[in-house]
Amino acid sequence: MMSQQAHIPVLLEEVLSLLDTQREGVYLDCTIGLGGHSSEILRRSKNAQVIGFDIDEKALMKTKENLKPFADRVTLYHSDFRYIPELKIDFSSIRGILLDLGLSSFQLDDAQRGFSYQKKGPLDMRMDLRNKTTAAKIINKSSENKLAQIFREYGELRQAKILAKEIYSRRKKEEINTTSQLLKITEEICRWRPQKGKTHPAARVFQALRIEVNQELKDLDAFLEKIVKLTPKNTRTAVISFHSLEDRIIKQTMKKLASSKQERPFITILTKKPVTPAKKEIEANFRARSAKLRVSRNI
Ligand SMILES: C[S@@+](CC[C@H](N)C(=O)[O-])C[C@H]1O[C@@H](n2cnc3c(N)ncnc32)[C@H](O)[C@@H]1O
Structure with a gap:
């Protein structure tokens, strides 16, 4: 292996x-x-x-x-x-x-870094641990419009607006701090069936957040x-x-x-x-x- x-x-x-x-x-x-x-x-x-x-x-x-x-x-x-x-x-x-x-595989494979929707961990996603902004902070504190913009622009996610709306409403009841919570919401909103060549919507959501956290562009x-x-x-x-x-x-x-x-x-x-x-x-x-x-x- x-x-x-x-x-x-x-x-x-x-x-x-x-x-x-x-x-x-x-x-x-x-x-x-x-x-x-x-x-x-x-x-x-x-x-x-x-x-x-x-x-x-x-x-x-x-x-x-x-x-x-x-x-x-x-x-x-x-x-x-x-x-x-x-x-x-x-x-x-x-x-x-x-x-x-x-991102390197070294970062993606480490569950504690929170980069991968396939691994249970905190919603962190900072490449530089000196950075004060984590993915959880963005998910829990950004406006609904800002979240929609991130998902649309960086993730090219069709359901950007409704996903942002759902996150905004759910976080009032409970903070969203883990990769599993975000994966669950994404899967509920963006219905998806595995198909060859199709990217899981959570991959887009996670990539978009990562780009925003690290200001990659x-x-x-x-x-x-x-x-x-x-x-x-x-x-x-x-x-x-x-x-x-x-x-x-x-x-x-x-x-x-x-x-x-x-x-x-x-x-x-x-x-x-x-x-x-x-x-x-x-x-x-x-x-x-x-x-x-x-x-x-x-x-
Ligand atoms: C795709 S990996 C590079 C892999 C490398 N070429 C190799 O073969 O091992 C990208 C790396 O760039 C780093 N990185 C991303 N943005 C950076 C920045 N603005 N300044 C310095 N390093 C950055 C990440 O932490 C990551 O380790």
Whole structure:
């Protein structure tokens, strides 16, 4: 049986090839997770160094262990990647930048983190435990309209409005603090029969809440613009996203940075269409099914 804490890096070969990680220099892994991509960069290229970031301290402790064989070529920071442009890093040595957005299996599989509707636990969903806002707080304190907006925009849930209404009315009688309570309400409101290729409505509800708790879409565009402008010519930037809104932000920001309508074009886009996992990868790793990879090169 696969270890509970295993996380299979998504689109690994495509990332390494498009980032051209054989080149000597520093690679910024902005969402290092358990170090799946980074360990392969370090293993395959003896002249590569990695600076890794993650907002999840628990994951970072595990990563430190996983990357022990390469300890002299790795630096880890417990930080939101959105702060990278303000850090004292020698940006001129950067060759590649990787963002593998979203959640790792390590986080999803831990019932106590509350990310999964399939596991009984508290409605927490914070990637960064320093964050004061939990999913329970959002569910119990947000207005009915705000809840509907979260479910509609981030979850693309058809029943967003009636689910928000139901949550609003039930929480007056009893606080909703567990994954099981939220799953039960969702299943009652969004009638659903298992069908091949159909996502359980609770997956949408939980994903939407997670995006709101962690403010996952915030300043993604600003970060991408800043980091591209801080790094030298030929630096490659690879972004894997798992959500259509996320992918749209990446696509539009890369388009803007590649356009000559601005000051000047800063990048050339290496992936005319997003790279998606082959059938074989999806069969081996279901989490990969919605991944989209876009890569650019600084000019
Ligand atoms: C999909 S996982 C990365 C997995 C990694 N590529 C691997 O192969 O092991 C995404 C990671 O990004 C982290 N993360 C999400 N948002 C972040 C942010 N704004 N700043 C830093 N890390 C973030 C999460 O905590 C999670 O560990």
